[in-house]
Amino acid sequence: MSRFRRRFWDPTGTRYGLPTYPWRLAPDGMATRRQLRAEGLRPGGQDVAAQVMWQTRRGVRVAYLYRVDAARPVRPMTEGKHRALAAAMRARRTCPVCGTDAGYVLPRHLGTCVPCGGRSAVAA
Numbered sequence: 001m002s003r004f005r006r007r008f009w010d011p012t013g014t015r016y017g018l019p020t021y022p023w024r025l026a027p028d029g030m031a032t033r034r035q036l037r038a039e040g041l042r043p044g045g046q047d048v049a050a051q052v053m054w055q056t057r058r059g060v061r062v063a064y065l066y067r068v069d070a071a072r073p074v075r076p077m078t079e080g081k082h083r084a085l086a087a088a089m090r091a092r093r094t095c096p097v098c099g100t101d102a103g104y105v106l107p108r109h110l111g112t113c114v115p116c117g118g119r120s121a122v123a124a
Helices: 003-007 033-038 079-093 114-123
Strands: 020-022 050-056 059-067
Parallel strands (some): 020 050
Antiparallel strands (some): 050 059
């Protein structure tokens, strides 16, 4: 086991307060939120059961793990939530200058669609 993996090996939780495992060495029956979601599950109010830690150029990264057997199914999307999500996405695609639906999420650095952003850059 490499020194980085050894550094993050703490299955009892004495060093980090939670059972801690190195990258790709988490025990079976544990999953991150993203892994639970891919299986159609959610944590369902349970506390974090363990964590995975790994070293990157930016520093130490952490991913929290939840027990799969205590996870609950994802709640189905209601019609009201579906409408609200569609309205929010439509607002992110609508240009405030020309008022058209650009067909893509507007770039935040422009705040407008690309053609309107190009016109304002030329005018300035």
